[in-house]
Amino acid sequence: MSLTLSFGADSNNNFDIGSLADLSSSSAPTLLNLPASAVASLNQPLTDFPTAQSRIHLNYQSGNNCWTLGDFTFGLCGGVVGSISILPPNNTLFTYTQSFPTTIGDGLDGASNSNSTGKVTGSAVNYAVGIELDLTLTASIGATVPIGATGIQATATDNASATYKVIFFKSVPGGTTLKDALTLAFQGFVLPLHPMTFHNLQPGDYLYHNFNGTLNLGFGVSVGLNKVLVSGQSAATRPGTPATTPAVNASAQVGVKLGASFCFGFACTGSFETMIWKLADGAGRLHLYRSKTVDPSFKIDLTAALVTCPTLNFSPQPVGDLIGQVVPGAATSAAQSALSAGATDVNNKVASWLKPFQSAKTELEITIDNLNSTCILLDYVCDPSQPAFPTAWQSVVQGDFQAAMQQPNSGFTLQPGSGLEQFHDDKTAICLNLFGKFNAAWTHASIANYSIVYAGNNTFNLVENIGIETIANIHGSGAEIELFFAAQATENNGAMALSPPELHVLLKATGNPKFAARIAQLLTVTGTNSSTAALLGVIQSSAQNAKASQSVEIVFAPTAYAHLAYSTIGNQDNTADQINYNQFAQASWNLGNGKPDTENFSVKQPLDMTYKLWRTWNMISIGRDPDSAADAPDRTQAGAVEGNAAAWLNTYFDTSSPNAIPYVLQAGSRFMNLCQKLHELSASGLSNVDETWGNLISQLNSIIHNDINADYLAPAAYALIAQVYKGGATSTISGPTPGAANEPSITVTLRYA
Numbered sequence: 001m002s003l004t005l006s007f008g009a010d011s012n013n014n015f016d017i018g019s020l021a022d023l024s025s026s027s028a029p030t031l032l033n034l035p036a037s038a039v040a041s042l043n044q045p046l047t048d049f050p051t052a053q054s055r056i057h058l059n060y061q062s063g064n065n066c067w068t069l070g071d072f073t074f075g076l077c078g079g080v081v082g083s084i085s086i087l088p089p090n091n092t093l094f095t096y097t098q099s100f101p102t103t104i105g106d107g108l109d110g111a112s113n114s115n116s117t118g119k120v121t122g123s124a125v126n127y128a129v130g131i132e133l134d135l136t137l138t139a140s141i142g143a144t145v146p147i148g149a150t151g152i153q154a155t156a157t158d159n160a161s162a163t164y165k166v167i168f169f170k171s172v173p174g175g176t177t178l179k180d181a182l183t184l185a186f187q188g189f190v191l192p193l194h195p196m197t198f199h200n201l202q203p204g205d206y207l208y209h210n211f212n213g214t215l216n217l218g219f220g221v222s223v224g225l226n227k228v229l230v231s232g233q234s235a236a237t238r239p240g241t242p243a244t245t246p247a248v249n250a251s252a253q254v255g256v257k258l259g260a261s262f263c264f265g266f267a268c269t270g271s272f273e274t275m276i277w278k279l280a281d282g283a284g285r286l287h288l289y290r291s292k293t294v295d296p297s298f299k300i301d302l303t304a305a306l307v308t309c310p311t312l313n314f315s316p317q318p319v320g321d322l323i324g325q326v327v328p329g330a331a332t333s334a335a336q337s338a339l340s341a342g343a344t345d346v347n348n349k350v351a352s353w354l355k356p357f358q359s360a361k362t363e364l365e366i367t368i369d370n371l372n373s374t375c376i377l378l379d380y381v382c383d384p385s386q387p388a389f390p391t392a393w394q395s396v397v398q399g400d401f402q403a404a405m406q407q408p409n410s411g412f413t414l415q416p417g418s419g420l421e422q423f424h425d426d427k428t429a430i431c432l433n434l435f436g437k438f439n440a441a442w443t444h445a446s447i448a449n450y451s452i453v454y455a456g457n458n459t460f461n462l463v464e465n466i467g468i469e470t471i472a473n474i475h476g477s478g479a480e481i482e483l484f485f486a487a488q489a490t491e492n493n494g495a496m497a498l499s500p501p502e503l504h505v506l507l508k509a510t511g512n513p514k515f516a517a518r519i520a521q522l523l524t525v526t527g528t529n530s531s532t533a534a535l536l537g538v539i540q541s542s543a544q545n546a547k548a549s550q551s552v553e554i555v556f557a558p559t560a561y562a563h564l565a566y567s568t569i570g571n572q573d574n575t576a577d578q579i580n581y582n583q584f585a586q587a588s589w590n591l592g593n594g595k596p597d598t599e600n601f602s603v604k605q606p607l608d609m610t611y612k613l614w615r616t617w618n619m620i621s622i623g624r625d626p627d628s629a630a631d632a633p634d635r636t637q638a639g640a641v642e643g644n645a646a647a648w649l650n651t652y653f654d655t656s657s658p659n660a661i662p663y664v665l666q667a668g669s670r671f672m673n674l675c676q677k678l679h680e681l682s683a684s685g686l687s688n689v690d691e692t693w694g695n696l697i698s699q700l701n702s703i704i705h706n707d708i709n710a711d712y713l714a715p716a717a718y719a720l721i722a723q724v725y726k727g728g729a730t731s732t733i734s735g736p737t738p739g740a741a742n743e744p745s746i747t748v749t750l751r752y753a
Contacts, residue, residue: 003023005034006032017183033058033060034058044178045178046173058084058132067191075136086128093121093275095120095374096373099376122171131186153211169208171204201284207274214268215268217267218311220263264310264311264354274288319342319460376419380413479508480508482505483505500681508552553749554717554749558681565675572629574633577672622634622637670709675723
């Protein structure tokens with residue numbers, strides 16, 4: 001049967017529209033009425049339409065017409081049922097929140113960044129004629145779609161007044177008259193949720209609809225590489241020939257393949273929206289959104305979680321595949337334990353996001369609900385030419401998006417920009433660290449010089465084995481402190497660029513409650529007071545398990561250590577050095593440096609090791625007069641430990657001075673030097689790997705061997721935190737990442753920028 005458009009009360013203005021796609025019905029003719037004011041414009045081209053971008057009310061005048069397509073029946077009831085819109089080229093058809101807020105802190109509901117706004121835009125050339133209808137939705141007799149279980153929730157038969165919104169946009173040239181444009185739009189109108197929906201869409205057409213249901217969703221279907229870091233503890237004996245240095249493929253990504261399985265899945269109950277459109281080449285897009293507007297007729301069982309049935313299967317294999325693409329040959333058998341540890345942490349972290357709270361909501365659900373607008377969940381590119389597309393599309397119609405993705409040759413490809421996928425990328429993206437040059441091939445012969453270490457929070461450090469002098473094994477008691485530099489490498493048209501490096505300090509306790517307590521104490525100066533108390537409790541609780549480990553990685557970005565101040569050598573004003581030294585002495589006193597003969601930095605009390613003491617000792621040891629106003633200390637010179645300097649220490653402490661005191665004072669010299677070197681490194685402006693690599697190696701090598709004392713890494717980190725935080729650096733916390741249920745290891749990353 002045809003569809004008749006009427007204008008006002010004058011039946012002479014009516015015209016019939018035949019050759020309907022989805023609005024063709026075997027029942028009574030469909031009569032839709034528009035205001036009489038639109039009649040004068042019927043023969044005008046869309047370019048001259050006077051009410052462009054304004055809605056024209058659309059009333060339904062005939063009986064209860066309906067269309068049965070697939071498993072669903074769509075119906076019209078009398079009264080106002082929608083509107084018509086005429087939108088010029090490049091007009092926004094739909095706006096949405098493009099990604100979840102990225103949270104900072106422990107969990108998903110902490111402080112968040114601003115949400116990004118995305119939009120679906122119509123043709124750059126043609127007008128978009130939009131028809132909006134409010135339709136009832138019921139399950140057809142004998143339907144196989146699991147209504148009310150996992151799938152689309154249709155309108156209850158006893159509440160036929162509840163409606164769902166369907167909007168169809170037809171792409172029409174601007175020279176088309178309004179009458180012809182309306183004819184084309186109604187003829188091409190496509191209804192959702194049936195086998196031919198995608199087939200009936202034409203290039204440039206858009207279809208929007210909302211619905212309620214319980215959907216099988218998932219995220220983490222692909223593993224992406226968001227950045228490559230070059231890192232190392234020392235490069236003193238790094239292989240120098242081009243044949244033994246690695247090449248990094250910064251653009252490598254394990255993408256979504258046909259038939260790929262979701263890494264994580266769950267069922268989500270709520271109100272949803274979709275936008276589907278056809279591209280010029282026949283392919284299409286499908287956006288699934290979580291709607292903020294829930295139909296009041298949709299009854300959610302408040303005793304059940306809205307996000308349920310989590311399934312987790314993140315495997316080390318995709319991680320290994322990724323590393324193998326980025327650095328060929330790197331994912332060897334020696335790296336499997338690190339890859340497995342990373343996969344375990346990812347699984348446990350996602351499990352915590354999907355675990356219901358007492359309020360019957362998960363962290364993921366709370367995060368979604370905290371958004372104030374419609375947010376995108378999934379973004380698919382669809383290829384209807386694939387042989388299994390009809391089967392996969394039927395899974396989508398039934399609300400099973402996981403089955404659609406897992407169907408081989410489905411034609412569904414999940415895009416990295418999807419809300420859930422972007423959310424997963426923000427939370428579990430892999431950062432591969434590598435210390436080496438970028439203009440030569442990696443060889444299997446040189447892989448033995450490196451090892452892959454999982455640093456927690458989904459960061460894998462590919463570190464040279466030679467840098468062991470910066471790892472302090474304190475008392476052989478399962479305590480490790482490691483320091484290395486890492487610089488981000490980016491690729492642009494085949495050219496690699498190197499940024500100023502980050503400074504990383506990693507502290508790890510394994511079955512060592514005493515060292516875990518030191519790590520917890522270090523967190524008291526993190527500058528993240530709102531999270532510190534909770535973190536301290538988690539670390540202390542974890543330390544009670546003899547098999548567990550507690551790791552804290554402190555990352556100082558160049559923008560953070562640029563805040564470090566220092567005094568110029570030979571200058572009488574030593575205020576900056578004095579502040580740095582005293583901060584380091586206080587940190588050493590608070591933490592203890594771990595050596596049996598110098599359990600604390602001070603011999604008598606903290607103030608015994610003030611800058612004034614160091615200044616006098618330094619000047620005497622290098623042959624200068626500490627009482628001369630014209631002379632100044634020089635922290636870059638060690639001077640003579642014995643002789644006058646030793647005699648002065650004996651007098652000062654009224655005893656034979658312990659041999660460790662000069663060692664302790666020299667550690668203070670190194671820390672002051674470190675502050676200067678880091679500040680200078682932040683301003684070095686490294687930009688090109690090939691031109692500055694040698695200079696970078698020289699600087700880092702000098703810092704590691706001359707300005708860092710392995711016995712004082714923890715106090716140095718403590719003091720650096722305090723100094724950069726006082727200088728204005730901001731701090732963020734990532735983690736803790738929980739370990740396995742029977743081995744509750746945790747990892748926390750503190751980043752200062």
